[in-house]
Amino acid sequence: MDKFLRILKPVKVYAKHESKSRIIKELAPDELILFNREKRRNQQNWMEIYLEKDKVGYLKKDSDTFFRCIFASLNDEISTGFNYEFKSKHTPELHTLFHQRGTLNKEQCTVATVEMKTVDDSDKKKTAQLELEYNTDIITVIPLIFTKESEFYVTNDAETNNSLFIEVDNRLGKKGYLLKTTNYTNSEDKWVTPFAITVAILAVIGIFIAFLASGWIVISGLMFIVGFGVAFVAIIAMQILILILRGIFNHIRKRL
Template sequence: MDKFLRILKPVKVYAKHESKSRIIKELVADELILFNREKRRNQQNWMEIYLEKDKVGYLKKDSDAFFRCSFASLNDEISSGFNYEYKTEDASKIATLFHQVGTLNKEQHTVETIEVKTIDDSDEKKIAQLQLEYNADIINVIPVVFTKESEFYVTNDAETNDSLFIQVDNRLGKKGYLLKTTNYTNTEDKWVTPFAITVAILAVIGIFIAFLASGWIVISGLMFIVGFGVAFVAIIVMQILILILRGIFNHIRKRL
């Protein structure tokens, strides 16, 4: 599994992870660049990236300079979105290209619509959908559909650009925009949750056996109260454990 950064604005590439190092290249917005790892040197965080022919370079870690793409697996049954291509030289931002239905002047534009939706559970009718219209004289829209357990890179999320959409790319020719309500799991940290749940279950069983052996628990209706209390504590412990494990894992990735 490769790791990518999506460049958000022009950014300088240094030959070494030092501020006084030689600048060997400048990346432009919307580039996807392979990166190896994050390093911290001299009170500065750096991203080690791959250039042509496996040559490495370094970017200063700047929150608005790039977005670290996450490799994800779709949890929803279906998530349908779109991609688009310009027909003219009008390279407007996505926020100005798509509008609520009924807001574009059909006399001045060739107006077409696209439906964007996610289906979490079709049996329970857990569906989120949005109808959009656009000027077909400016752009050509291509529908994009991902199904459950499809894998893709999230190359820009709704939190980063304050958008209704996340931007995705499976690096196999399918890319575009999905609703920000799309449910997906970051596969890089996918192991953390089941591991934490296993530890929490073992901890609950251990606590119960210890209490039973010490005589603190008597087989009666009160056991439901005790069980509820233990379950509540286990949930809190599990959440804390998940956060700790993710923090440790991210710290290890940074230091390697």
């Protein structure tokens, strides 16, 4: 699995992780650049990136200069969205291209619709969908479909940008926009949840056996009450453990 940064604004690339180092390149917005790891030198965090021919460079880690792409696996049964191509050199912003259904004047342009949809559970009819209109004189829309466990990179911060969409790219030719409500798992942290659940189950069993051996628990109908209490505590402990493990793992990941 490769790791990518999406460049958000022009940023300088240094030959070494030092502010006085030689500047070897400047990256443009929307570039996806491979990176290796994060380093900290002289109270400054740096991102070690790969340039052409495996040449290494360094970016200062500033929150507004790049977005660290998330390598994700789709949890929903299906998620559909779109990509688009311009028909002219005029390239307006995304939010000016797509509109709520019924808001475009069909007498002034040729209107078509595109549906975005996520299906979390088709049996329980847990879905979310959005229909948008666009001017076919300006753009051509390309349908985008991902199915359960499909892998892709999330290449934008939808929360910070107050966007309705997440941008995705599987680096195999499929990229575009899905609904922000799309459910996915960060593949780097996939191991955390099952590991935490296993630890929590073993802890509950251990506590139960210890209480039983000490005589604190008597085999009776009251065990159900005890069991519910232990399960509740275990769930809380599991959530705390997951947060701690993710924090530790992210910290280690920065140093490797």
